[in-house]
Amino acid sequence: MNDIWDSDDDRAAEDSTGDGDERSAEDAAATSEGGRATDDERGYRVLAVPEDGGVRLLDRQTFEPVVTAETGHDAPVEDLRPGYLVDADLDWTTPEPTVRSLSVRRPTLYVFADDIDPVFDVAQETWASARAAGDSMNSRVTRNTDNEVNGVLYVFAEDPTNGTFEAFRDGTRPLEPLVDRVNEQEGSAAREVFVLRPEGREFVVVTIALRKGGQFADTLRETYDAARPSEPLE
Known part of the structure; x- marks a missing residue:
């Protein structure tokens, strides 16, 4: 199986426009803990x-x-x-x-998959880097085989008491700041967001595929047996 998580940056989600501006993982984590949406959209x-x-x-x-x-x-x-x-x-x-x-x-789509296996090497490496630095989260961009940015990957420590995975799923820990951050860099568009918890339940992976219905999103759905739903309202 190809490593769909191929990336070159394990400390920050890099601006994929290529101007070298990097967004810190710590800033993203602080925002995702309950900060306001950066574009302050209603709805x-x-x-x-x-x-x-x-x-x-x-x-x-x-x-x-x-x-x-x-x-x-x-x-x-x-x-x-x-x-x-x-x-x-x-x-x-x-x-x-x-x-x-x-x-x-x-019409962005969210996917939640628990007890996933396999966990791709780059997700494990990103988490290992976070632990080595004493951090509870980390982030990086993902790239396709042509070295084009196709998504952003975050890893978060699982909370054994309250459940990071459950908090993302029920909205008590909103995914909004992470999605807003991508939209700020790439322009507002429908995405596919995957929240994945490995079998070991040590950490949670959040991956945002930049293109809804693109190859990256399709590969994630196939890997984790998450069929794309029908969308009567789209």
Whole structure:
């Protein structure tokens, strides 16, 4: 299997425009701990669309998760997908809000995969570098076989008490700052974001594929048996 995590920088996610500007891993970590979205966009990020239960959203202004009612919506919430950035009008006249209307602003997709195997060498190396430096996270760009930047890789220490993986999944530790950072460098576009926890559960990998539906994202989906969902609203 080819090493899809091939990269040349294990301390910072380098600006892929080639001007040499580097963004520190420590800064990204501090932001992801609960800082505000850098572009201060309004709207909601879709976190989960369960078959039973309400849709879980992240309010981009407050960074607080919102769980909607199970039924009573005037909009097709069942067609939402985790990762979508949406504009939504919520009716708060009931304890659990319903969705009056919605529109998809950017159809980014989130993928969460637990107990993954294999873990690619570059992810392990990036984590080993973090531990050797006494850091709880690290980051680097990823490149394809033509040495073109195709994504950004982050590794975070797993929290055995509260669960870093679970916090990313339920929105209590938002992925927004990491996605915003990529959009600042590359321009706003739909991405595919993969949150992966290896079997050993020592750390969590967050990889942002720059191109939705691109070869990098497709390879990740194939590797971790994560079929791309249908998208009726796209």
